[in-house]
Amino acid sequence: MDAPVIDLLQLYPRDMNIYGDWGNVLVLRKRLALRGYEVRLHEYNPGDTFPEQVDLIVGGGGQDSGQNKIQADLLAQGGRLRDLADDGLPMLAVCGLYQLFGHRFTTHTGEVITGIGLLDVETVGGPTRLIGNTVLDSDEFGTIIGYENHSGLTTLGAEVQPFGRVTKGDGNNGTDGTEGARYRNVIATYLHGSLLPKNPAVADFLIRHAAERRYGSFNDVPLDIPHESEARTDAAARPR
Amino acid sequence: MKAVARLRGGGSALPGLVAEKIDPQFLPRTLGKLPRGVVVISGTNGKTTTTKMVVELLQGQGLKVFTNRTGSNFTRGVVASVLGDSDARGRLDADIAVLELDEAHAVHFVKLVRPRYSLLLNVMRDQLDRFGEIETTAGFLRQIAAATTDAVVLNREDPRILALANAVTAPRIDYFGLAPQLRHMFPHDDEMRNAVAAGVPGAEAAGTGGGQPEGPRADVVLSACEGSAATFQVDGRGIEVELKLTGVYNVFNAAAALVLARTVLGPAVDEPALLASLENVTPAFGRGESLTVNGQPLDLVLVKNPAGFRLALKSFPAAGSRTMIAINDNYADGRDMSWLWDVDFDSLRETGVAEVSGVRAQDMGLRLFYEDVPVGRVDTDLNASLHRFIADDPDTPKRIYCTYTAMLALRRELGKLTEVEVVS
Numbered sequence: 308m309d310a311p312v313i314d315l316l317q318l319y320p321r322d323m324n325i326y327g328d329w330g331n332v333l334v335l336r337k338r339l340a341l342r343g344y345e346v347r348l349h350e351y352n353p354g355d356t357f358p359e360q361v362d363l364i365v366g367g368g369g370q371d372s373g374q375n376k377i378q379a380d381l382l383a384q385g386g387r388l389r390d391l392a393d394d395g396l397p398m399l400a401v402c403g404l405y406q407l408f409g410h411r412f413t414t415h416t417g418e419v420i421t422g423i424g425l426l427d428v429e430t431v432g433g434p435t436r437l438i439g440n441t442v443l444d445s446d447e448f449g450t451i452i453g454y455e456n457h458s459g460l461t462t463l464g465a466e467v468q469p470f471g472r473v474t475k476g477d478g479n480n481g482t483d484g485t486e487g488a489r490y491r492n493v494i495a496t497y498l499h500g501s502l503l504p505k506n507p508a509v510a511d512f513l514i515r516h517a518a519e520r521r522y523g524s525f526n527d528v529p530l531d532i533p534h535e536s537e538a539r540t541d542a543a544a545r546p547r
Numbered sequence: 548m549k550a551v552a553r554l555r556g557g558g559s560a561l562p563g564l565v566a567e568k569i570d571p572q573f574l575p576r577t578l579g580k581l582p583r584g585v586v587v588i589s590g591t592n593g594k595t596t597t598t599k600m601v602v603e604l605l606q607g608q609g610l611k612v613f614t615n616r617t618g619s620n621f622t623r624g625v626v627a628s629v630l631g632d633s634d635a636r637g638r639l640d641a642d643i644a645v646l647e648l649d650e651a652h653a654v655h656f657v658k659l660v661r662p663r664y665s666l667l668l669n670v671m672r673d674q675l676d677r678f679g680e681i682e683t684t685a686g687f688l689r690q691i692a693a694a695t696t697d698a699v700v701l702n703r704e705d706p707r708i709l710a711l712a713n714a715v716t717a718p719r720i721d722y723f724g725l726a727p728q729l730r731h732m733f734p735h736d737d738e739m740r741n742a743v744a745a746g747v748p749g750a751e752a753a754g755t756g757g758g759q760p761e762g763p764r765a766d767v768v769l770s771a772c773e774g775s776a777a778t779f780q781v782d783g784r785g786i787e788v789e790l791k792l793t794g795v796y797n798v799f800n801a802a803a804a805l806v807l808a809r810t811v812l813g814p815a816v817d818e819p820a821l822l823a824s825l826e827n828v829t830p831a832f833g834r835g836e837s838l839t840v841n842g843q844p845l846d847l848v849l850v851k852n853p854a855g856f857r858l859a860l861k862s863f864p865a866a867g868s869r870t871m872i873a874i875n876d877n878y879a880d881g882r883d884m885s886w887l888w889d890v891d892f893d894s895l896r897e898t899g900v901a902e903v904s905g906v907r908a909q910d911m912g913l914r915l916f917y918e919d920v921p922v923g924r925v926d927t928d929l930n931a932s933l934h935r936f937i938a939d940d941p942d943t944p945k946r947i948y949c950t951y952t953a954m955l956a957l958r959r960e961l962g963k964l965t966e967v968e969v970v971s
Contacts, residue, residue: 327884327886327888327889328888329888330887330914330917333888337917370680371682372682439882454882454884456883499883500883501885501888504910504914532916533912533913533922533925534910534912537909537912537925538907538909538910538912538913540909541907541909541910541927542907545906546882547882
């Protein structure tokens with residue numbers, strides 16, 4: 308019998324892939340494979356044809372130049388991505404894509420970059436970069452460990468929940484203690500490091516919803532990944 | 548002013564700081580007197596080795612060369628080096644200064660002293676937690692290019708370096724480059740994901756790869772590189788050399804050094820002497836250093852960013868060697884571990900990695916697990932790992948990929964082993 312297939316789409320890997328976003332894809336693919344799924348990996352770059360079957364979407368951060376390259380295309384795909392999110396498709400948007408999933412990003416020079424409004428968040432460019440090891444607390448995922456590096460300051464609207472509460476680091480804006488945003492099965496965050504290798508609960512949330520949405524069930528085999536918990540402990544103990 | 552130099556202790560910046568405060572014109576005045584001016588070398592990867600090469604190439608042509616000591620690539624460090632080397636009247640006995648400068652600090656330096664020549668090597672993701680973004684770093688190099696008065700030497704193969712040409716105000720730009728068949732060895736950061744995807748079974752979308760236009764004519768092109776043997780195309784002539792440097796990135800930097808030396812020397816260049824000097828250059832401290840332990844070679848390979856790590860893995864075949872990786876995340880290494888996820892480790896799958904160590908050994912172990920690379924031991928205790936690494940398989944050549952502070956610690960520990968002999 309053929310293994311069930313999960314179609315995993317990377318959004319804009321050419322222009323929005325920095326700070327180890329590839330690690331998130333590697334982890335999703337491996338954790339799915341270990342549970343008997345075959346992963347079909349798709350890349351979507353500006354101008355490409357959007358694949359017909361998509362079960363899980365991941366996208367990362369980019370330099371400002373990368374954001375400029377994808378913005379028009381992202382706006383053109385906005386309706387489709389909003390519909391998929393509302394339909395429960397799991398997505399992970401890190402850093403730059405998190406910002407562009409919001410309503411708008413106003414840079415520190417006053418330029419307004421329109422986002423797709425998939426998330427009820429808004430970002431303004433800040434005067435300094437918020438950088439360093441970061442630890443969050445989440446009811447949904449437990450302790451979340453990552454590394455933040457952003458100058459945008461993001462404020463959450465009423466339609467989204469925070470991804471976590473900062474126990475170390477600055478988070479969305481350095482003031483309200485929130486980090487990232489949650490909406491339906493969408494997770495958006497400033498955390499990289501990469502995020503998923505050291506946060507298996509988050510990876511499995513995405514995988515579970517991808518499988519359940521497509522097949523109605525998830526083959527939830529517990530995984531024992533070497534060095535995973537030790538890497539979490541060591542990272543959490545490092546200086547900012 | 549000379550008395551200030553005696554303040555120098557372990558660190559190199561303190562006397563520089565004092566001199567800077569007492570006499571801000573010290574550096575421009577002293578370096579401004581040099582008959583052949585100042586050369587600035589900057590970029591993310593390869594500064595130290597390239598500077599060493601340029602210094603030795605120019606010395607081989609009979610020039611007296613002043614250079615800054617390793618680790619003092621900040622303005623204050625340069626002031627300290629100048630203080631240490633100048634006579635009682637503040638004169639530097641040199642024809643030319645060749646200075647390795649950190650990108651951000653080079654910007655301050657060129658405001659004080661306009662270089663006659665500059666060599667800009669590459670812009671890679673490196674310690675983004677310090678500079679924020681790669682474009683910021685490119686902006687620093689742009690200011691160096693703009694401040695240079697006579698000639699700027701640029702890497703034709705790095706799109707961000709190539710783009711600096713329009714900032715150059717000097718009358719001359721010279722390029723170093725790679726022949727098309729070698730370009731795949733140097734995927735740029737922007738192409739990295741496609742390079743990674745190319746090796747991924749099941750990846751559906753093809754990378755864009757290749758298709759890069761030829762670009763401007765390069766003065767020196769690296770056209771072949773096999774171990775320590777290299778062929779350069781110089782003015783359309785193929786020149787074969789046998790270097791003491793290994794690693795294709797070091798050899799590419801040799802092309803950069805050749806262009807710069809030829810630019811500085813002009814028609815007076817003694818080419819046979821130039822090539823002889825090049826063949827004698829040994830790696831800089833910690834950059835591909837080769838030690839001998841128990842009669843077996845032990846190579847220390849410094850890795851500090853994804854591009855450098857990928858190049859190093861491509862340069863040194865894993866087969867026949869025992870491999871160790873040591874990853875620290877101290878300030879000088881960069882605290883962010885994300886970069887490890889952008890390095891392709893599949894070349895280590897066959898041999899595996901005997902020891903994974905350093906402060907972030909567990910992160911590295913996790914990274915290798917997700918790449919299906921077998922790992923012997925993961926241990927944050929660097930010295931314990933090192934001793935096991937040597938003792939468990941004494942009769943095999945060894946290679947350690949290490950971050951900067953891990954390398955310093957490993958060297959200290961290796962120095963305690965009486966059987967360690969520094970061979971180069």
